[in-house]
Amino acid sequence: MATKAKKFVFGLKADRQLDGDKMNSDFVKKVVAEGGKGAVIAACMQCGTCSGGCTNIDQMDMSPRTLILMTQRGEWEKVLKSNALWMCSSCYICTSRCPRGVRPSDVIEAVKAIAIREGIENNSTRFNQIFVELVQKRGILFEPELMQKYGGLQAMIDQAELGIKLTLKGKMSPFPAKIKDPKTFSEALEEAKQS
Numbered sequence: 001m002a003t004k005a006k007k008f009v010f011g012l013k014a015d016r017q018l019d020g021d022k023m024n025s026d027f028v029k030k031v032v033a034e035g036g037k038g039a040v041i042a043a044c045m046q047c048g049t050c051s052g053g054c055t056n057i058d059q060m061d062m063s064p065r066t067l068i069l070m071t072q073r074g075e076w077e078k079v080l081k082s083n084a085l086w087m088c089s090s091c092y093i094c095t096s097r098c099p100r101g102v103r104p105s106d107v108i109e110a111v112k113a114i115a116i117r118e119g120i121e122n123n124s125t126r127f128n129q130i131f132v133e134l135v136q137k138r139g140i141l142f143e144p145e146l147m148q149k150y151g152g153l154q155a156m157i158d159q160a161e162l163g164i165k166l167t168l169k170g171k172m173s174p175f176p177a178k179i180k181d182p183k184t185f186s187e188a189l190e191e192a193k194q195s
């Protein structure tokens, strides 16, 4: 029986990652439309270079390589539930090293935006929400306040030693700081929200 010829791009089999699978192009398009415009998700060859250089992979339940594969397959539930979305620090190492121009960091950002819009809630979304509210309120973060809102009194007690060390080294102020022009800052935030 005749076998179907494989497609090659620059000597590499174009569909290497999906032998026996089917690319979910609708899902891929959705992610690209959300903000991953430069991302070439279909080109991933599962080499693992992104995962090998990822700075936070020890905190993730799914590596960037796997997350791209799940995105290709349209395994929405697995991608949405992965803590990799929230553990990614957007360091862009994966994107700078990817030999295929896949841009995993952009894919993660795009999937994260979809997840938030679909109402996914966890400790990371709660943390992000509190962070944004506090920055909106003061124009600058006051770390002890963030700690108190996010983790309560117990978190403040747990982090007290670190907080004192940071304060003594001048890395953190024990009092809230003020920004010079809160009005301009607030207008810029509103503009960013609309864009």
Ligand code: SF4
Residues within 6 Å of the ligand: 043, 044, 045, 046, 047, 048, 049, 050, 051, 064, 065, 068, 097, 098, 099, 100, 101, 102, 103, 104
């Ligand atoms: S480095 Fe690029 S091609 Fe390799 S697995 Fe990661 S995303 Fe895919």
Ligand code: SF4
Residues within 6 Å of the ligand: 050, 053, 054, 055, 056, 057, 064, 087, 088, 089, 090, 091, 092, 093, 094, 095, 104, 105, 108
């Ligand atoms: S951008 Fe995110 S996924 Fe990519 S290497 Fe950095 S932490 Fe890992």
